Amino acid sequence: MITLNVDLGDRSYPIYIGTDLLGQADLLTQHIAGNSALIVTNETVAPLYLEKVKQHLGSIKHDVVILPDGEQFKNLDVLNQIYDALLSNQFDRNTTLIALGGGVIGDITGFAAATYQRGVNLIQIPTTLLSQVDSSVGGKTAVNHKLGKNMIGAFYQPKVVIADTSTLNTLDDRQLSSGIAEVIKYGLLGDIEFHGWLKEHMKALLHRDPSALAYAIERSCQNKAEIVSADEKESGQRALLNLGHTFGHAIETGMGYGEWLHGEGVATGMVMAAIMSCKMGNISEADVCEIKHLIELAKLPTHAPEALTAKGFKKLMAVDKKVQDGKIRLILLNAIGDAYITDDYDEDQLTDCINCSYC
């Protein structure tokens, strides 16, 4: 087992990465402070891993909320079901929420923990590649609003993240690829060596080679932990982690939550960010093609859906959280492995990016 630390002063916490971690009771129980806990999971994950987690809780009073599976359920109404369960059980301020599932479960449970009685303990047990490398680490919690993704949320750190790589064996191929999109992102935004490694090991990842997966998760979490430690609340460099996300969220919102997976939106968004970087003269067409081919290799989409017009797309982008004082801030590339944040670009070039094709 590998332990990484996210260094955030009195909000620091460990990330455990390894196989069969759900079988080890103490990894979980040492981080439960009070005498009650609520597990939040979904209909897909519950039959697979719920009993494994429950058995460790022993004498700790606990209850379970099983939500429907999908991004379209990450909303205020479903959040209220979690509050209902907490209050019906009279769980107090010392209670612990355990998020058992992918990014949707982590985000909504995290937000419930941030806001129930103004903040209770949170444990993240991510069971998808996407949540293991991204959403469970760094304290971003949120629910969606019909007018924008992740528009309602809080920064709220967990007590621990337990990333059991064995859970990836039950992930379907589309979900696996969606997670790989975020893995590719870390290479592109700041880790050229890892980008090179990914080009060589993409097939191993798709074949779920355990050591390749463990390495990709560790390296991704390391990259993320460094950035988050330096800028917890995204006043500066943390925004680099949003590479591909402003474009991607527009696709996710525009198509209706759940139609495109988050990683699929991010994958296409990274290609669009690369094209914009090329149009601005930062990177070459060959670079764009290299990025696009790596993403295709991961069996991810690289083109925005035809259903979205350039005008509609930009309107959707304008409600993203990266907008400041009316101007959409973009994460672009100076080079592969070197991203930057900017609001200094040509609007027409941005429009041209939305429906164009390279390579």
Add this chain to the structure above:
Amino acid sequence: MITLNVDLGDRSYPIYIGTDLLGQADLLTQHIAGNSALIVTNETVAPLYLEKVKQHLGSIKHDVVILPDGEQFKNLDVLNQIYDALLSNQFDRNTTLIALGGGVIGDITGFAAATYQRGVNLIQIPTTLLSQVDSSVGGKTAVNHKLGKNMIGAFYQPKVVIADTSTLNTLDDRQLSSGIAEVIKYGLLGDIEFHGWLKEHMKALLHRDPSALAYAIERSCQNKAEIVSADEKESGQRALLNLGHTFGHAIETGMGYGEWLHGEGVATGMVMAAIMSCKMGNISEADVCEIKHLIELAKLPTHAPEALTAKGFKKLMAVDKKVQDGKIRLILLNAIGDAYITDDYDEDQLTDCINCSYC
């Protein structure tokens, strides 16, 4: 004008207290960082003060949400109306929410600010005595859940609190008394000198003597600011501010939000806490009567409604945030002007307090 500072490191902020502060544009505008703002107010306050605030916003893009008036509207559905307005206007992360109204407006707008795009700027303009001395200061934000008051919320500090004492001239008598309940609380919990002053000046407060009101607000905010600075997130002594609140919330929730005003619940709760303190041998019956008479002098209730049985009452108390690992924590008095937090008490004595009468 008096300026008090709440000292919380990089979350410090000033409280301005004085007459006709709403007429001074710069008090407001110097604290607006971005180029957009949303004013949240209610149907009672809007006709009185909305235009005064709006006229200062000049070229800042702004919109207004006018909510119905009352504690029963401090819920997730109404909160969503604020998110709708923010998103329909495409207001970004640099926007400022301005809470113009009493405690309900301050609490719900504060929570909206804490959670919209994971946190935007907040300005509190409290227009009731209760919110000027209590809810707008200290960063507690919340909405109610049908199973408990203030159960969903966050600690989130405003950029500034503007307490214009002229707004108290339009407050009805019952609301004024409700605010005085919180003023009385500061004397009881830790400021014996102020308690003495209140006994002498209660009539002046009820007659809305401007200098008496200004002094009571300043002294209350000073007391609160000191306690909050030392313990922002209520891990210790801040809980003293909840004197009377565990009992009071049970009444508010049990009777249905809006039936009893918050200060009315707190007033009765303080009498119950005094009776419990007397039963435990901390204070004399004469002390209980002194407290009760001061509260009666302020035209506030001192007895829980007959509709609530002792059993029902304790069940309602058990969902309060002061509960830790199943035991209700009480704020009791060692003496008038000296409160303490405890979970070491006799359950039967607590039951006896609920429907008894002293003096």
